[in-house]
Amino acid sequence: MASTQVFCGTFIHSTNKDPLSILENTIIGVERDKIIFIDKEDKIKERLEEYRLSNNTVKHLTSDQFIIPGFVDTHAHAPQYTFCGKGMDKGLLDWLECYTFPTEANFKDPEFARDVYSKVVDRFLKNGTTTASYYATIHKETSILFCKIIDEYGQRALVGKVNVDQKAPEYYIENTAESVAETEEFVKAVTALENPLITPCVTPRFAVSCSEELMREVGQIAKKFHLPIQTHLSECRPECQMVKHVHPKGLNYTDVYNHAGLLTKRTILAHSIYLSDEEIDVIKLKGCGISHCPNSNLTLKSGLLNTRTLLDKNIKIGLGTDIAGGYSPSMLNAIRQTVQVSNTHAILAEKDGKEYKPLNFKEVFRLATLGGSQVLGLSDVIGNFEVGKQFDALIIDPQCTNSAFDLFDSDKTKEDILEKFLFMGDDRNIKSVYVAGRCVYEAGKRVVLSHRDS
Numbered sequence: 001m002a003s004t005q006v007f008c009g010t011f012i013h014s015t016n017k018d019p020l021s022i023l024e025n026t027i028i029g030v031e032r033d034k035i036i037f038i039d040k041e042d043k044i045k046e047r048l049e050e051y052r053l054s055n056n057t058v059k060h061l062t063s064d065q066f067i068i069p070g071f072v073d074t075h076a077h078a079p080q081y082t083f084c085g086k087g088m089d090k091g092l093l094d095w096l097e098c099y100t101f102p103t104e105a106n107f108k109d110p111e112f113a114r115d116v117y118s119k120v121v122d123r124f125l126k127n128g129t130t131t132a133s134y135y136a137t138i139h140k141e142t143s144i145l146f147c148k149i150i151d152e153y154g155q156r157a158l159v160g161k162v163n164v165d166q167k168a169p170e171y172y173i174e175n176t177a178e179s180v181a182e183t184e185e186f187v188k189a190v191t192a193l194e195n196p197l198i199t200p201c202v203t204p205r206f207a208v209s210c211s212e213e214l215m216r217e218v219g220q221i222a223k224k225f226h227l228p229i230q231t232h233l234s235e236c237r238p239e240c241q242m243v244k245h246v247h248p249k250g251l252n253y254t255d256v257y258n259h260a261g262l263l264t265k266r267t268i269l270a271h272s273i274y275l276s277d278e279e280i281d282v283i284k285l286k287g288c289g290i291s292h293c294p295n296s297n298l299t300l301k302s303g304l305l306n307t308r309t310l311l312d313k314n315i316k317i318g319l320g321t322d323i324a325g326g327y328s329p330s331m332l333n334a335i336r337q338t339v340q341v342s343n344t345h346a347i348l349a350e351k352d353g354k355e356y357k358p359l360n361f362k363e364v365f366r367l368a369t370l371g372g373s374q375v376l377g378l379s380d381v382i383g384n385f386e387v388g389k390q391f392d393a394l395i396i397d398p399q400c401t402n403s404a405f406d407l408f409d410s411d412k413t414k415e416d417i418l419e420k421f422l423f424m425g426d427d428r429n430i431k432s433v434y435v436a437g438r439c440v441y442e443a444g445k446r447v448v449l450s451h452r453d454s
């Protein structure tokens with residue numbers, strides 16, 4: 001990879017102020033992994049001279065193409081990819097027993113794990129997910145293998161070895177002390193890979209399948225190594241009932257995690273649908289982020305997250321595919337379903353004679369990029385285009401061969417075209433995928449990287 005690259009054309013991204021900022025006739029300079037300048041195209045000569053760059057370093061987009069930040073999937077179960085698109089006939093607790101635990105148990109086998117994990121990372125990158133927060137399984141060795149595969153493909157990721165020490169079948173349960181010890185060993189092994197793109201993430205599965213002791217102990221590991229934590233919270237009503245039964249001392253579901261020391265600025269709470277105002281206040285106070293997984297919430301018939309209420313309270317929100325509770329690995333699908341769930345809230349509110357402002361596509365685009373980076377504690381590093389941030393980006397080609405959608409004369413603005421891409425586009429329209437300045441996918445094909453050549 002050339003150490004400095006310049007991209008010239010249209011860039012579309014979100015900022016905290018503006019969900020959709022369109023920079024036309026713009027140049028962005030990238031040195032190694034980082035953005036070093038953003039300027040108007042008419043300043044290209046001066047910028048090339050300033051950095052002693054030749055015209056060959058400039059990649060000119062066509063007039064239809066544009067660059068957006070890479071998508072951030074804040075919640076995905078990599079091993080469940082094997083049954084993604086199947087087994088959608090049950091609610092969460094039966095679904096775990098019937099499909100999920102038996103499948104995840106197979107990841108004891110490294111050959112099986114290598115095959116599935118390679119396919120997951122390949123599929124996610126092809127779909128423009130430059131950063132994902134993954135759950136692996138309870139198996140330490142294949143969870144480490146998963147990180148090595150992510151390293152080979154060049155994706156940015158948080159990865160958790162899952163903790164489960166109760167309320168799970170005999171064949172998929174851990175001894176508490178072993179689960180804790182293996183979590184620390186996993187953290188050390190991932191750290192030893194010395195890949196700054198891969199962060200180990202403490203991952204107690206959910207309050208049902210973790211004892212208080214286990215949650216407290218892994219919370220201490222997160223504290224000791226300054227790590228993010230991910231878990232599930234308040235996903236469906238039967239699960240909330242079960243948590244009351246399993247952890248009767250907790251004031252509520254959120255309190256169970258708070259009591260165990262699991263709520264930090266770097267905690268990612270998936271789902272979080274059935275929260276009381278008090279619970280939302282605690283989440284806000286602790287600075288945790290919420291991963292909204294609309295496909296999974298509808299597929300497992302869990303519920304409808306009220307994103308507007310949470311955004312109004314300034315809670316950090318990102319989107320998750322939650323494969324395989326969700327059936328699509330594409331963040332475009334997560335964007336669409338977020339809009340539809342928000343519209344559903346508006347329909348239900350109208351029926352009750354209330355006003356509700358559903359999220360528009362610009363706000364949801366922000367959740368899929370900048371919002372996700374905030375939830376994962378990476379907003380200083382990725383999420384949009386700012387000098388000093390790393391260049392995680394997608395070149396979108398609306399007119400590619402066999403495009404998933406058509407453009408007409410009435411599609412006049414870049415905003416029109418982005419909207420069409422978000423609702424109708426697919427991986428065919430994602431021409432190139434960059435992670436930390438490296439092109440890892442080109443025209444739907446993996447770019448095989450010489451080991452961390454940046």
Ligand SMILES: O=c1[nH]c(=O)c2nc[nH]c2[nH]1
Binds near residue numbers: 096235322325
């Ligand atoms: O959607 C979900 N998928 C899971 O694998 C899981 N485990 C606990 N709770 C969960 N929810």
Ligand SMILES: [Zn+2]
Binds near residue numbers: 075077232270322325
């Ligand atoms: Zn999940």
